[in-house]
Amino acid sequence: MRGPAREAVEAGLEAIRRLGGSGEVFAQQSRQVKVVVSGDLVESVQDRQERGAGLRLFEDGRVGFAFTTDLSAEGLAAAAREARELARQLDRDEAWRIAPILDGAPLPFPSEDPAVSAVPVSRRIEMAFAMERAARALDPRVGRARKSVVTDVVGEVAVGHTGGLRADHRYTRAVAYIQLTASENGQSRSGYRAAFALGPAALPVEEVGREAARRALERLGAKPGPTGRLSAVLDREVVAGLLDELAPAFSGQRVVRRTTPLAGRVGEAVGSPAVTILDDPRLPGGYGSAPSDGEGVPTRRVVLIESGVLKGFLHDTYSSAKLGFGRPGNAVRGSFQSPPRIGPMNLLLLPGEIPREELLERAGEGIYIDEVMGLHTVDATTGDFSLGASGRRIERGRLGEPVDRIAFAGNAIELLRSIAAVGSDLELFPGGGGAPSVLVQDLSIAGAA
Amino acid sequence: MIPPQLLSRLLESLLSRGGDFAEIFAEEARATSLLREDGRVQEAASGTDRGAGLRIVHGDLTYFANGNDLSAEGLLTLARNLASALPDGLPQRQPAPLRLVEVPVVSPVRIEPASVPLDAKVDLLERADRAARAADRRVAQVAVRYRETDRSVLVANSHGVLARDRTVYTTLACQVIAREGADTRASQRVAAGTCGFELFEQQDPDALGREAARVACLQLAAEPAPAGTFTVVLSSRAGGTMIHEACGHGLEADFIEKGLSVYAGKLGTKVAAETVTVVDDGTLPGRRGSSAMDDEGTLSRRAVLIERGILKGYLHSLRTAWRLGQEPTGHGRRESFRHLPIPRMRNTMILPGDDDPEQIVASVEDGILVAEMGGGEVDIVSGNFVFHCTEAYRIRRGRVAEPLRDAILTGNGIEVLTSIDRVGSDLGFQVGTCGKDGQGVPVSDAQPTLRIPRIVVGGRAG
Numbered sequence: 079m080r081g082p083a084r085e086a087v088e089a090g091l092e093a094i095r096r097l098g099g100s101g102e103v104f105a106q107q108s109r110q111v112k113v114v115v116s117g118d119l120v121e122s123v124q125d126r127q128e129r130g131a132g133l134r135l136f137e138d139g140r141v142g143f144a145f146t147t148d149l150s151a152e153g154l155a156a157a158a159r160e161a162r163e164l165a166r167q168l169d170r171d172e173a174w175r176i177a178p179i180l181d182g183a184p185l186p187f188p189s190e191d192p193a194v195s196a197v198p199v200s201r202r203i204e205m206a207f208a209m210e211r212a213a214r215a216l217d218p219r220v221g222r223a224r225k226s227v228v229t230d231v232v233g234e235v236a237v238g239h240t241g242g243l244r245a246d247h248r249y250t251r252a253v254a255y256i257q258l259t260a261s262e263n264g265q266s267r268s269g270y271r272a273a274f275a276l277g278p279a280a281l282p283v284e285e286v287g288r289e290a291a292r293r294a295l296e297r298l299g300a301k302p303g304p305t306g307r308l309s310a311v312l313d314r315e316v317v318a319g320l321l322d323e324l325a326p327a328f329s330g331q332r333v334v335r336r337t338t339p340l341a342g343r344v345g346e347a348v349g350s351p352a353v354t355i356l357d358d359p360r361l362p363g364g365y366g367s368a369p370s371d372g373e374g375v376p377t378r379r380v381v382l383i384e385s386g387v388l389k390g391f392l393h394d395t396y397s398s399a400k401l402g403f404g405r406p407g408n409a410v411r412g413s414f415q416s417p418p419r420i421g422p423m424n425l426l427l428l429p430g431e432i433p434r435e436e437l438l439e440r441a442g443e444g445i446y447i448d449e450v451m452g453l454h455t456v457d458a459t460t461g462d463f464s465l466g467a468s469g470r471r472i473e474r475g476r477l478g479e480p481v482d483r484i485a486f487a488g489n490a491i492e493l494l495r496s497i498a499a500v501g502s503d504l505e506l507f508p509g510g511g512g513a514p515s516v517l518v519q520d521l522s523i524a525g526a527a
Numbered sequence: 528m529i530p531p532q533l534l535s536r537l538l539e540s541l542l543s544r545g546g547d548f549a550e551i552f553a554e555e556a557r558a559t560s561l562l563r564e565d566g567r568v569q570e571a572a573s574g575t576d577r578g579a580g581l582r583i584v585h586g587d588l589t590y591f592a593n594g595n596d597l598s599a600e601g602l603l604t605l606a607r608n609l610a611s612a613l614p615d616g617l618p619q620r621q622p623a624p625l626r627l628v629e630v631p632v633v634s635p636v637r638i639e640p641a642s643v644p645l646d647a648k649v650d651l652l653e654r655a656d657r658a659a660r661a662a663d664r665r666v667a668q669v670a671v672r673y674r675e676t677d678r679s680v681l682v683a684n685s686h687g688v689l690a691r692d693r694t695v696y697t698t699l700a701c702q703v704i705a706r707e708g709a710d711t712r713a714s715q716r717v718a719a720g721t722c723g724f725e726l727f728e729q730q731d732p733d734a735l736g737r738e739a740a741r742v743a744c745l746q747l748a749a750e751p752a753p754a755g756t757f758t759v760v761l762s763s764r765a766g767g768t769m770i771h772e773a774c775g776h777g778l779e780a781d782f783i784e785k786g787l788s789v790y791a792g793k794l795g796t797k798v799a800a801e802t803v804t805v806v807d808d809g810t811l812p813g814r815r816g817s818s819a820m821d822d823e824g825t826l827s828r829r830a831v832l833i834e835r836g837i838l839k840g841y842l843h844s845l846r847t848a849w850r851l852g853q854e855p856t857g858h859g860r861r862e863s864f865r866h867l868p869i870p871r872m873r874n875t876m877i878l879p880g881d882d883d884p885e886q887i888v889a890s891v892e893d894g895i896l897v898a899e900m901g902g903g904e905v906d907i908v909s910g911n912f913v914f915h916c917t918e919a920y921r922i923r924r925g926r927v928a929e930p931l932r933d934a935i936l937t938g939n940g941i942e943v944l945t946s947i948d949r950v951g952s953d954l955g956f957q958v959g960t961c962g963k964d965g966q967g968v969p970v971s972d973a974q975p976t977l978r979i980p981r982i983v984v985g986g987r988a989g
Binding site for chain 2: 116117119120121122123124125126127128129130132141142143144145146147148157160163164165167168169171199221222224259265266267268297300302305334335336337339415416417451452453454455457459460462463464465466468482483484485486487488522523524525526
């Protein structure tokens with residue numbers, strides 16, 4: 079069966095061949111259904127359809143990119159001409175070339191739930207209501223949800239190039255999330271929780287609702303946090319967020335440009351022995367799992383840091399050609415509107431064997447951080463970050479009173495070195511990747527207490 | 528983009544099975560971007576994003592559908608499918624006849640970016656790159672990005688509004704990485720506005736490169752910021768991230784309508800010091816958050832949010848204005864036709880006061896001067912916010928002392944705004960892209976030099 083994305087790839091390649099060039103076409107087609115409820119009312123029902131193609135035209139070591147939402151032969155031909163015109167403005171770099179054709183295999187597990195299209199909108203609405211009701215049933219202090227959302231997408235992507243490569247796959251993903259508040263004595267605190275599955279039927283909406291409610295309730299009565307150098311347990315969601323911001327440091331493109339603090343350090347201990355980080359695009363049940371990457375290269379698992387030692391980087395065709403090492407297969411596409419970039423699909427910090435309770439016991443006195451603000455300000459070039467945070471005090475190895483308005487600064491690479499223990503509570507998050515909670519010694523924290 | 532006759536047919540089709548309000552939003556955005564890095568032009572990309580988003584509002588419920596097919600057949604199918612989602616048995620409604628709204632020009636374009644040859648744009652990149660590299664021997668890497676976006680939008684709704692607008696965005700961003708020994712620091716400077724290529728007559732690419740290089744190299748020598756509670760002076764050139772986070776988001780009426788914001792129910796009450804007046808103005812020519820109308824066809828205006836410390840109003844989309852029984856303010860924005868409009872900021876600012884900016888710095892015995900702010904974030908419910916400082920100094924005995932790095936400030940919106948005790952007579956702008964509910968929109972923020980007597984600073988020096 080040939081879907082619209084594959085057809086667009088063939089038509090786009092034909093347009094490139096007519097120009098006498100070599101090139102690549104990426105095309106996508108998707109349909110997303112989203113329902114939003116709040117306070118027992120349906121707020122919106124959204125049906126979002128997307129289709130488009132991005133073309134790269136390679137000419138004499140130069141590459142131009144153009145995208146279009148017009149997938150007709152004329153639309154694609156116009157984009158191909160535009161890409162060629164842009165390419166001619168660039169400086170030459172022989173490492174720009176079409177992807178190699180490498181052996182691959184389909185994913186050994188399903189990446190789509192064929193039943194998604196048959197789920198009626200009304201079922202999604204019921205689920206979103208059930209999520210909000212479960213949250214409010216937990217405690218009378220839990221108020222209406224800002225949003226209780228059930229959404230899913232059915233999509234198809236295809237890539238091909240004039241050298242004969244063809245890759246395509248279909249996927250479905252469903253996500254449930256809720257943002258709510260709990261209030262007491264004139265003070266309100268927010269709670270958020272999300273979960274994903276291949277299709278809406280498998281979303282644990284009631285558990286998501288209850289967990290968001292627990293988080294908001296836990297934060298009620300939060301006091302200003304302490305100042306000093308403390309032992310800290312970082313919740314798995316915070317660790318996954320930091321890991322996400324650290325991802326650019328593993329980019330082969332940044333090795334080429336010398337804009338990652340890890341460049342030239344393969345074989346060196348960059349983290350504590352407790353730390354193993356890898357990208358696994360073939361992780362069963364991973365949100366970002368896919369058989370091939372944004373250049374159509376078959377994916378495989380890449381170990382980045384093993385027991386603290388830097389093992390390698392993520393690569394695309396350009397970075398591996400430029401550096402003379404590394405295997406492509408780690409190109410990702412945000413959408414058809416931008417060229418492929420290097421990035422992980424499921425970036426993981428491997429779990430250890432220590433339950434979270436034991437991490438808290440080992441911390442003794444310190445702080446548990448389960449929410450951070452300002453993650454998007456992490457400096458990818460240096461790994462430096464400074465964040466706002468909230469969480470709980472750790473007293474005699476147990477969770478104590480909630481605290482907020484804490485600030486802390488550090489460096490993501492240095493943080494890897496100060497991880498004293500890694501928990502066993504790995505969780506996979508929507509968007510791709512996952513992490514367990516970790517114990518960090520000696521974190522410098524500022525609070526108003 | 529879509530002929531008026533077809534718009535009327537679409538609106539009729541949208542309301543054919545009932546509903547209180549129907550709308551068509553169509554968009555065509557053409558973008559070109561160039562990247563020079565490592566001393567070479569590495570990337571060139573362009574394309575046109577085109578599509579439409581349709582909605583039907585029925586009571587509290589909004590039905591929305593979007594697609595890329597702007598043909599009559601494609602749009603009519605999209606409209607019919609959307610209308611079919613409504614429950615049966617509602618009375619059919621008739622849309623009001625369309626009347627073209629007179630939309631003024633807010634940000635005139637003198638030099639159309641599309642008319643400028645590509646090599647002139649490539650030349651901009653090279654100038655910023657060379658200037659940055661020449662500025663200091665410690666400059667190790669320079670990345671310069673140029674981007675132009677030409678966005679045309681059309682709104683037609685069942686209240687009879689037919690409005691078209693076009694906004695041109697031009698941007699040049701220069702990132703410099705400085706290195707000395709094992710130490711690496713990065714800095715970025717951005718020139719951006721709603722204007723054409725004339726942007727570079729006022730904002731010199733060489734100066735942009737030099738300034739990015741200066742700050743990156745300054746950071747190399749900087750001390751880790753201290754951790755604790757300090758008196759902080761925010762310089763006017765620091766931009767307005769603080770006001771954007773500390774109150775801007777909390778005044779977006781979708782948070783107010785649901786009672787989620789700390790500012791809900793506080794109209795007419797004191798939420799800031801008496802010297803603090805906050806406005807959001809979408810009509811400032813050339814500013815990044817400006818446009819003649821919002822993405823619902825409401826003309827842009829200057830909305831007074833806080834006047835001499837008293838909360839005066841909120842930022843509205845059509846929907847929040849209806850629900851709260853207030854006037855729309857022209858702040859219903861969307862990233863693209865893929866999204867529903869929600870209340871968003873445009874150009875948010877604290878207006879200048881009476882204090883001499885230099886005197887404000889001189890008044891601080893021991894504190895921190897923030898010369899530039901980076902990104903920030905706020906928790907609407909608690910009002911707690913953070914913002915990152917990309918250029919900061921220690922103030923000792925009233926004088927600007929050593930540079931600091933990696934400082935983050937955190938506080939509570941109303942507490943901080945109420946505590947502001949000096950407001951300078953100057954005003955400085957900064958540009959950005961604001962994210963909310965997965966939608967990014969161009970904004971700018973501005974403020975005079977301000978003094979905050981006590982705020983938590985998180986730094987690495989413990």
